[in-house]
Every structure is written in structure tokens, then in C-alpha cells.
Amino acid sequence: MMFKYRGTTIRLFSTKLFILVLALSAIFAVFSLHEVVSPNYSNQRTSHRNISSSLEINPPLQALQLHGQGVFLASVTTKADAIQNINNVPQEKRIDEILRPTFKISPNNSKSPEIQKLREIVRSVNLKESMRNKDKFGTDFSQSSLVIIIQVHDRVDYFSHLLKSLSHAKGIEKALLIISSDFYSEEINRLVEEINFCRVIHIFFPFSDQLYPNQFPGTDPNDCPRDIKKEKAKEIGCNNAETPDMFGHYREAKFTMTKHHWWWKANKVFDVLNATKSYVGPVLFLEDDYYVSPDFYHMLKLLGLGEDCDFITLGRYKTMDNYAMDGGHNVAELSTWRSHEHNMGLAFDRATWNKIKKCSEVFCRTYDEYNWDWSLMKISASCSSQPFKSLILKGTRVFHLGECGLHHKKKDCNIEATVQKYQSIIDRNTNSFFPSAVDIQPGNKSPSSKIGPNGGWGDSRDHALCFKLMQSDT
Numbered sequence: 001m002m003f004k005y006r007g008t009t010i011r012l013f014s015t016k017l018f019i020l021v022l023a024l025s026a027i028f029a030v031f032s033l034h035e036v037v038s039p040n041y042s043n044q045r046t047s048h049r050n051i052s053s054s055l056e057i058n059p060p061l062q063a064l065q066l067h068g069q070g071v072f073l074a075s076v077t078t079k080a081d082a083i084q085n086i087n088n089v090p091q092e093k094r095i096d097e098i099l100r101p102t103f104k105i106s107p108n109n110s111k112s113p114e115i116q117k118l119r120e121i122v123r124s125v126n127l128k129e130s131m132r133n134k135d136k137f138g139t140d141f142s143q144s145s146l147v148i149i150i151q152v153h154d155r156v157d158y159f160s161h162l163l164k165s166l167s168h169a170k171g172i173e174k175a176l177l178i179i180s181s182d183f184y185s186e187e188i189n190r191l192v193e194e195i196n197f198c199r200v201i202h203i204f205f206p207f208s209d210q211l212y213p214n215q216f217p218g219t220d221p222n223d224c225p226r227d228i229k230k231e232k233a234k235e236i237g238c239n240n241a242e243t244p245d246m247f248g249h250y251r252e253a254k255f256t257m258t259k260h261h262w263w264w265k266a267n268k269v270f271d272v273l274n275a276t277k278s279y280v281g282p283v284l285f286l287e288d289d290y291y292v293s294p295d296f297y298h299m300l301k302l303l304g305l306g307e308d309c310d311f312i313t314l315g316r317y318k319t320m321d322n323y324a325m326d327g328g329h330n331v332a333e334l335s336t337w338r339s340h341e342h343n344m345g346l347a348f349d350r351a352t353w354n355k356i357k358k359c360s361e362v363f364c365r366t367y368d369e370y371n372w373d374w375s376l377m378k379i380s381a382s383c384s385s386q387p388f389k390s391l392i393l394k395g396t397r398v399f400h401l402g403e404c405g406l407h408h409k410k411k412d413c414n415i416e417a418t419v420q421k422y423q424s425i426i427d428r429n430t431n432s433f434f435p436s437a438v439d440i441q442p443g444n445k446s447p448s449s450k451i452g453p454n455g456g457w458g459d460s461r462d463h464a465l466c467f468k469l470m471q472s473d474t
Contacts, residue, residue: 111214118184119211122204129274132193132200137173139199139275144171146297147276148284149178149269151261156187157415158289158401167197170434171297176201176275180265182208182257201275203268205261207465209253216461217253217260224250245458246368255370256462262372263363264469270353282312284347289402290315291422292345295433296397300347302438303332303391310352311337311390315344315398319425328395329432335443337380337390339373345398352388357470359383364466370456381451392443395432399425 131139148166152159166172175198181188182205192202209218216223216239224238226249233241233250244250262285269276269283276283282305286292296314303312323329335342356363359379367378380388399422401415426433457463 115211115213119206122184122206122211126203126206129201129203131176131275132202133196134199136196137199141176141279141281142174144174144301145279145281146171146175146284146300147178147269147279147281148175148286149180149265150286150288151258151265152179152181152183152188152288154183154185154188155288155402156185156191159188160191161401161415161419162286162288162290162292163191163195165292167195168294169292169297170294171301172198175199175297178203178265178269178273178276180205180261180268182261183210201273203265203273205264207260207264207469209257217257217465219253226250226252240459240461243459243461245455246453247455249455249458251459251462252456255456256459259370259372259375259457260462260465260469263466266353266356267470270350280350282347282349284314284345286345286398287402289400290345291399291401291419293397293399293426293433296345298434299393299397299438302435303393305347305349305352308389309334309391310348310355310388311342312347313337313342313345313390313392314347314396315400316393316396317341317344317400319396319399319422321425321428323395323429323432326395328393329429330435330437331394331439331441332391333394333441333443334389335392336445336447337377337388338448339371339377340448342390342392343373344400345396355379355384360467360470365463367453368455368457369453371454374451374454377448377451378453381447387447391440395429 150159150162166177177195177198177200179192179200179202181202184204189202192200207217212218214221220239222239224233224240224244228236228238228250230241230244230248233244238250240250266285271277282300284300292314300312300314305312320326320328356376356379362379362383363372363375367375369375369378376388401418401422
């Protein structure tokens, strides 16, 4: 066989040609590999905003692709595209992936096509960040705008009553309402689609037990039973045998999931969503079993967050019948924030959020507490430069409907009767709403004695996931 190279005739037998081709291919492969993984020690620090979570959401018909700290699944294009995507990852990130431990959800070959499809839907919706009703209300924020985020599970009846009460609130048309769901439901989705009184963005917590029903962060079949003794757990070899909580109990996904979801949505609204990551005003945190007064928006804007205040609390669990007589129409107390009393209708801004993030070690790892609000109180007591303070309305503007929720064991729940009870309080006190000013009075400044942890947060997998949720852009 003959061919010319730069004017020189080269004669080769077929076997020699084959050997030459193999040798050249090997050399090119070595150089390509060297370029992909060659470390750059000049700057190994990476911004958490550019690191994609290595928790894998596995959509169908996908291919592996390097991205930041971990490996995630992305749509298949071409081999050349895949090579280009790898080479586009900065070298300092590639070495970071090698040197730093990663946390991945273990593969589960038993997951159904329906779960795979649902994960892809959730991922797609979160990436799109679609805002509804922007043609009617615009996209810009003004001084009177407010961001409201609602954590929603699967209680359609409760959620529908909350939405109805929001629709009656004065000023609600200036708000951006973010619905953060941890359960994909056509009924819930339909309620969200029917919202016509303000702008709406619907997002989904991507690591719910619905999306991971037989593996962490859900409940893996080989996870340790809650009440098994540690010695027995080690003997049978269950997944988390080494990490019970401080009371000797093993994790329950239904409890840890609520804290993970709260942490994820807070990170999402302040640091990830394009619509809100530059917003500097207060964010009001509601839950699907709340009910609001017509002047809740007015009161929140009237109070405002000053330098001497970290939170605004619109809700109280103790209600009053006569707001005018009991000072509930226009009085707010500046008090030390207590999670078990002041967690309902909680609002805070980016300055407070940055204080909380600095104490993520307490929230995510060192404090054995499955409740997000008790975790915040521990931050207030032990990590913050001074205890968190809150302006707390004496007359509640947020009511709690959830008589059959996570922490409530009542069996004969009558949502309609509860709604009617609180609506009657609102109707009787109509003349006390919408005060022109707020009388701020000193409240209880002593630290709370209830700081002891409730446990439920001993599993190292929960700790790792909590930290990863600070980096997730799904």
C-alpha cells in the first residue's frame, strides 16, 4: 500500500498501517485526557453559584455529562457536543471534583418510568421559571411590591382556602406569589393555574419523597427502622446504622423532608430565581394551611424591617375576639424571636437571610433538630452576633387552619368549621383593620428557655443534602 506525506512516498503493508493508526490514536487520546484533567492550582476556589448539585435527577433518555462539582444528567445531543461540554468546564472545577468529596443519590434500577418522567417534568418546570399573569401585572418590582412564598404539600382543601383569603387582600395585585410544591398533583396545579389576582411562579422541591419513594431522600427499604437499637441496626447492616439521632432514633423522611424543603425554597427565592435574586424587600413565608386577613399586606408594608429588627411576625396562635378593645388593631411588640411562638407568617429580607446562611453549619449539621424554625432559634441563640428580634403583631393577621398536619393529631378535622371560625373573627373586627400607623411597643427581650433539640436530624445523609441544597440550581 502506498501514500504520500509532504512529497515523500511511503510504502506500507496493511498490517503496518493498522499498527500505525492504532499508535496515533493512542497518542491523541492521551493528550486529550491530559487536557481535560490537568489541574490548575492557581485558583481552586469556586463560587457556589456555579456548582451544580451532584444529587442526580434522572430523566428518561438522558446521557451523563460533567458539570461543576458532580455529575448530572442532560439531554443527549451529539458526541461532539458532549466533548465540547466537558472541555467548557474550567480546569479548577475539574480538579475540585477530584479533590472534594461528592454526595450522590445511589442509582435505583427499580424506579418506574412514571417516576422518571415526573422528575423530568419537575426539572423542566424549575428551569423555565415561568411567571404567570405578567401580561396583566408586569414583571417589575416597586417599593410597594412584596414576594410571598407558600410551601405546599397535598392538602387541596386547605390550599384553596388560603388562596381565597389571599385574593381578598388589599394590595395583593402588587405581589409576586411563589408556590413551592413538594407533591406533584393535578388538583394543586389546577388551583395554581386559576390564580388571577397577582403574578405567580410555580416551583417544585426536586428531592421529595414522591420523587424518591424507595431511596434517599425518601425511605430506602434498607434504611434502619426508627426505634431499632443501634447494636441491632449494626448487626442487620441497615444503611444508616451508625447515625441515629441524640435519642437513639433513626430518620423519618416525612419529618426531615419538611426542613429540607424550607431550606431549599429559601435558597431558591433569595439566591437562584432570576425574578427575585436581586429583590431587596421582605419575603413573606406562608404555608398551605394558613388563612390571612384582608389587611395582612397593608400591615407588612406598614411595619417594614429596620436595622433593629430581623423578622416580622404577622401571625399568633392565640387569637382575640375584639381587636379594638385588646389593642390588636395597631400594636406590634419588638421582642426576641421565639420559634414556637413566632413562626407563623414570618417575613425577612436578604440581610437576615445572609445572617442565617453564615450559620448553615448549625442549621445543616451540628444541631440535631428536624424543625426548620427550631433550627433558626438555635442560630439566634448560639451563632448570630445577637439574638434575632422580631416585630410581632398583637392582633394576628395570619391564622392557622391545620388541625391535622405534621404536628397535630386531631382526628375529626373539620376544615370548613375552622375557616368559618376565623372568618367570623375577621368579620367582627373589620373596622379595626387597615390602621394608618402602628404603635410599636417593647416586648419580651429575654432569651427563650426552649432551645433543647427535638432530634430527628442525626443522619449524615441529611446533613450532606442540606449543604447541597445551598448549591442547587434545579
